Amino acid sequence: MTQAGKVVLVTGVSRDLGRRFARNLADDPAVANVIGVDVTPPEGDLGAVSFVRADLRNPVVAKLLVRERVDTVVHMSVVATPGGMGSRASMKEANVIGTMQLLGACQRSPDVRRVVVKSTTTVYGASHRDPSMFTEEMGPKVMPRSGYSRDALEIEGYVRGFARRRPDVSVAMLRAANVIGPGVDSPIAQYFRLPVVPTVLGFDPRLQFVHEHDLTGALRHAVLTDVAGTFNLAGDGVLLLSQAIRRLGRAGLPVPSFALAAVGSAMRGVGRSEFASDLVNFLIYGRGVDTTRLRDEFGYTPRYTTQQAFCDFASSVDMPPGVPGLAVAEPLLAGLEHALTRTPDVPVRAGGELDG
Amino acid sequence: MDDADIIPIGTHGAAGRGAGAKPSKAARDLLGGQRRAAAPRPPRDADVHPIGVEPPVQQPVGQPGESEADADLAAAPVASPTSAADPLAGLDAAAREAIEAADRRPGKRPGIPVAEIVEAFTHAAMEVFGDDWERKTAHFIAFLRRRITGEFEIDDYGFDPELTQRLLMTTARPLAEKWFRVEVRGVENIPTTGGALIVSNHSGTVPLDAVMTMFEVQERTGRHLRPLGADLVFRLPFVSTIARRGGVTLACQEDAERMLNGGELVGVWPEGFKGIGKPFAERYKLQRFGRGGFVSAAMRTGVPIIPVSVVGAEEIYPLVGNVPSLARLFGLPYVPITPFFPLLGPLGLVPLPSKWIIEFGEPIRTDEYDPSAAEDPLTIFEVTDQVRETIQQTLYQLLMRRRSVFG
Numbered sequence A: 001m002t003q004a005g006k007v008v009l010v011t012g013v014s015r016d017l018g019r020r021f022a023r024n025l026a027d028d029p030a031v032a033n034v035i036g037v038d039v040t041p042p043e044g045d046l047g048a049v050s051f052v053r054a055d056l057r058n059p060v061v062a063k064l065l066v067r068e069r070v071d072t073v074v075h076m077s078v079v080a081t082p083g084g085m086g087s088r089a090s091m092k093e094a095n096v097i098g099t100m101q102l103l104g105a106c107q108r109s110p111d112v113r114r115v116v117v118k119s120t121t122t123v124y125g126a127s128h129r130d131p132s133m134f135t136e137e138m139g140p141k142v143m144p145r146s147g148y149s150r151d152a153l154e155i156e157g158y159v160r161g162f163a164r165r166r167p168d169v170s171v172a173m174l175r176a177a178n179v180i181g182p183g184v185d186s187p188i189a190q191y192f193r194l195p196v197v198p199t200v201l202g203f204d205p206r207l208q209f210v211h212e213h214d215l216t217g218a219l220r221h222a223v224l225t226d227v228a229g230t231f232n233l234a235g236d237g238v239l240l241l242s243q244a245i246r247r248l249g250r251a252g253l254p255v256p257s258f259a260l261a262a263v264g265s266a267m268r269g270v271g272r273s274e275f276a277s278d279l280v281n282f283l284i285y286g287r288g289v290d291t292t293r294l295r296d297e298f299g300y301t302p303r304y305t306t307q308q309a310f311c312d313f314a315s316s317v318d319m320p321p322g323v324p325g326l327a328v329a330e331p332l333l334a335g336l337e338h339a340l341t342r343t344p345d346v347p348v349r350a351g352g353e354l355d356g
Numbered sequence B: 001m002d003d004a005d006i007i008p009i010g011t012h013g014a015a016g017r018g019a020g021a022k023p024s025k026a027a028r029d030l031l032g033g034q035r036r037a038a039a040p041r042p043p044r045d046a047d048v049h050p051i052g053v054e055p056p057v058q059q060p061v062g063q064p065g066e067s068e069a070d071a072d073l074a075a076a077p078v079a080s081p082t083s084a085a086d087p088l089a090g091l092d093a094a095a096r097e098a099i100e101a102a103d104r105r106p107g108k109r110p111g112i113p114v115a116e117i118v119e120a121f122t123h124a125a126m127e128v129f130g131d132d133w134e135r136k137t138a139h140f141i142a143f144l145r146r147r148i149t150g151e152f153e154i155d156d157y158g159f160d161p162e163l164t165q166r167l168l169m170t171t172a173r174p175l176a177e178k179w180f181r182v183e184v185r186g187v188e189n190i191p192t193t194g195g196a197l198i199v200s201n202h203s204g205t206v207p208l209d210a211v212m213t214m215f216e217v218q219e220r221t222g223r224h225l226r227p228l229g230a231d232l233v234f235r236l237p238f239v240s241t242i243a244r245r246g247g248v249t250l251a252c253q254e255d256a257e258r259m260l261n262g263g264e265l266v267g268v269w270p271e272g273f274k275g276i277g278k279p280f281a282e283r284y285k286l287q288r289f290g291r292g293g294f295v296s297a298a299m300r301t302g303v304p305i306i307p308v309s310v311v312g313a314e315e316i317y318p319l320v321g322n323v324p325s326l327a328r329l330f331g332l333p334y335v336p337i338t339p340f341f342p343l344l345g346p347l348g349l350v351p352l353p354s355k356w357i358i359e360f361g362e363p364i365r366t367d368e369y370d371p372s373a374a375e376d377p378l379t380i381f382e383v384t385d386q387v388r389e390t391i392q393q394t395l396y397q398l399l400m401r402r403r404s405v406f407g
Helices: A016-026 A060-067 A088-108 A147-165 A187-192 A212-224 A241-247 A257-268 A277-285 A292-298 A306-316 A326-342 B025-031 B066-083 B093-104 B114-149 B161-179 B208-221 B231-235 B239-245 B253-261 B293-301 B324-330 B345-349 B371-375 B377-401
Strands: A006-011 A031-038 A050-053 A072-075 A114-120 A170-176 A178-180 A196-200 A209-211 A229-233 A251-255 B183-185 B196-200 B225-229 B265-268 B305-311 B357-360
Touching: A006 A016, A006 A060, A016 A031, A016 A212, A031 A060, A060 A088, A072 A088, A072 A212, A088 A114, A088 A147, A114 A147, A114 A212, A147 A170, A147 A277, A170 A212, A178 A187, A178 A212, A178 A306, A187 A277, A187 A306, A196 A241, A196 A257, A196 A277, A209 A212, A209 A306, A212 A229, A212 A292, A229 A292, A241 A251, A241 A306, A241 B114, A251 A257, A257 A277, A326 B114, B114 B161, B161 B208, B196 B208, B196 B253, B196 B293, B196 B377, B208 B225, B208 B265, B208 B305, B208 B357, B225 B231, B225 B253, B231 B239, B253 B265, B253 B293, B293 B305, B293 B371, B293 B377, B305 B377, B357 B377, B371 B377
Parallel strands: A006 A031, A006 A072, A031 A050, A072 A114, A114 A170, A170 A229, A178 A209, A196 A251, B183 B357, B196 B265, B196 B305, B225 B265
Antiparallel strands: B305 B357
């Protein structure tokens, strides 16, 4: 088998982000072949990607790595919600055991040269003792006991172990902030699609988002380059939850923290597990990460800032009809401001710039 | 429909309850002498009356056709004032259009007289902003709009300069100028550019000394002082939100160095809760200065340390007691008892008007130390002690200067 380019194995292609990333990667001239692996078949078009239906916990993957002489593995099947899998236990099983098996298979394979893992900034947790911006060498201030952040933390531990055992393989771990964009269906995206957005009374957390294009862009950069290490991936700047809700033109509904999960779940008509404790903590304390290393060492600069990413998402969200919000007052204020600034003898810049 | 004339209510006679057989004087006046025409009572429907203004007078009392009157009521407030003194006259056509368009919006409650609101608004604006009210009001409205649409800027720490300027500083000003009559010394010691660490004593049960220092620094140098707060601040609802908006961040090595590297003016109160929650009897006695983390942060970033001594804050809420059991229950460092709180309830929350002096001391340079000094506990303790001694000595001197607590 003569190889003109990289042979890439991508896990988690049944979900939208994984599918689009794999498809996008298959079009790259430097990549010869892309193999997508997942337990369920993808819903959309996979393009030039060859799909293998397999569970990561299955020895099929190890055989596949050897047979296809895969040199790059992109692991993005760590999921935040049980979704179709049912319970939290099976989610943990798929996340943690799946990763262990995949890394075990990579360790055996003589051809693998590059492993890219999509992790999450959730590993930093969210608490009142957090610094304003996490850098890559910091850990969570309060250890998560369960849930997605715990899974991600354990997975990262296994990935570091793998990197130690196979020093010839360059391992890159991308800790992505909450991915958002018109096509994203994540817990946080679902949260912002609620007609009235429940918030925690008295808290206004700082949020950070990364646009879906930047996630795929950064993963692609990771596949095509050879920089090893852990990197935070997030759009520039932060957005307050209240700002985000207002940009959506929606109303926030402040509830006490213990009621947030119940209210959120009731509104969406889903089980409580969808409103996991790490999401609740995130909506109380928020989180910010420093992306200096991403730019300087990894060599990728996100195209969207946090604000731009969120605005792009907001433009895809339909306004719920008849929901009262502060937005009603906006045209009136706009009219008044316009009137006042247009009065001829008063020179005021149109924007109503503040000068203290 | 004729012009409605305004009839003052309840000024021409003894107040009547209007509950008996005989209508009150005010009620008789309202009827305009046509009482005997067996007037049907106006509908007591709260929805029909404009909110917050006098109910429009139905002139032809006793006219048949109650339903027609109803329809008129909804239309009247918008139409009638335009014929008399038109409060919209001052605004140009575009404004009028915008206002009327807003009024026609679906889902708007019927009968809110926009014109009257505008008039009231105009007067209020003139009252508040003075002659230049149009420009200033426009700015204020622009500010409100940005709040509503969420289009304001915050930095990575969640600091909202605009809100701080508008709200925090505006409320702090009368407190600083009129109530505490803060006297500031040594402003020239605050660098006008670049990072610096302002280290101050802490007192007063409620961290008003931090607010006042922030205000004075902003007022006199135009720079924002960015305080470092205890983690408790970020655990409390509302407090955490206000603190982040006001520029506070967590007092930890990472944040302190990040801010100082960013060239910010950072404020730290190393005594923490030991200082702010100390009994009144121990006033002006500096507490322990922690582990000197602030010194190592300053050394690593090479910024000067400016010792600040605040006199006056100790007397605003004299802490005479504590309720440790309650404090434990709520996870707070202390629950204060002052001579007036909780005795006088909310009135006890009014701070005593002590006379304040804030002195910014001479900067202590840290850039001359070896980079490894930041890891050397002895050097750290030495510098910490130096800062502490400076503040303590200055406090004694300032106390001698002050004629009396309330002078």
